[in-house]
Amino acid sequence: SAVISQKPSRDICQRGTSLTIQCQVDSQVTMMFWYRQQPGQSLTLIATANQGSEATYESGFVIDKFPISRPNLTFSTLTVSNMSPEDSSIYLCSVRGYYQETQYFGPGTRLLVL
Amino acid sequence: SQQGEEDPQALSIQEGENATMNCSYKTSINNLQWYRQNSGRGLVHLILIRSNEREKHSGRLRVTLDTSKKSSSLLITASRAADTASYFCATDGTGANNLFFGTGTRLTVIP
Numbered sequence: 001s002a003v004i005s006q007k008p009s010r011d012i013c014q015r016g017t018s019l020t021i022q023c024q025v026d027s028q029v030t031m032m033f034w035y036r037q038q039p040g041q042s043l044t045l046i047a048t049a050n051q052g053s054e055a056t057y058e059s060g061f062v063i064d065k066f067p068i069s070r071p072n073l074t075f076s077t078l079t080v081s082n083m084s085p086e087d088s089s090i091y092l093c094s095v096r097g098y099y100q101e102t103q104y105f106g107p108g109t110r111l112l113v114l
Numbered sequence: 115s116q117q118g119e120e121d122p123q124a125l126s127i128q129e130g131e132n133a134t135m136n137c138s139y140k141t142s143i144n145n146l147q148w149y150r151q152n153s154g155r156g157l158v159h160l161i162l163i164r165s166n167e168r169e170k171h172s173g174r175l176r177v178t179l180d181t182s183k184k185s186s187s188l189l190i191t192a193s194r195a196a197d198t199a200s201y202f203c204a205t206d207g208t209g210a211n212n213l214f215f216g217t218g219t220r221l222t223v224i225p
Contacts, residue, residue: 107156
């Protein structure tokens with residue numbers, strides 16, 4: 001199984017600022033995803049991070065608000081831009097390896113926006 | 115929406131009892147995966163069942179899949195206080211390259 005780390009693990013931010021979350025995997029993976037989990041809710045897919053090209057966003061999520069980078073097969077960043085209290089959530093990085101069905105998740109970044 | 119539904123939303127049992135959680139989904143799937151989440155932390159992968167499988171076991175976990183009814187169940191036998199967590203099903207849909215999650219069941223095991 002893949003070992004995934006995220007930084008920061010948690011943060012408290014002011015309205016209007018931006019936060020970049022990093023995701024590092026210990027092995028090369030095909031697919032990297034970013035999910036959001038709002039308080040007391042299930043997980044919602046934000047986007048698929050594509051290596052060397054623009055991320056693929058799900059309905060309701062846009063690049064200006066959630067820019068994503070994936071410079072190589074083991075690293076990705078998600079930025080939450082111009083934050084509002086509604087962005088307070090857990091943000092989770094997830095990966096899937098070559099020819100693998102199982103999808104693994106990082107420990108999450110707990111964000112509180114004041 | 116492709117999100118699945120789970121029931122019950124919350125379940126409280128005594129240690130030693132069995133816990134059953136159900137998941138229903140809407141689309142054709144390649145597989146269905148169950149995860150555990152402790153207190154708002156990351157998700158731990160529990161078990162994967164493919165669309166051509168009907169039942170799978172892993173330790174105290176038993177998962178069933180009925181593709182005709184688009185439903186799955188997770189049974190935890192001889193529950194322990196450490197099983198207290200939220201449990202999510204997630205479907206890997208045909209033609210999709212990502213998972214869609216159910217609403218989750220919050221399990222509390224009372225010592």
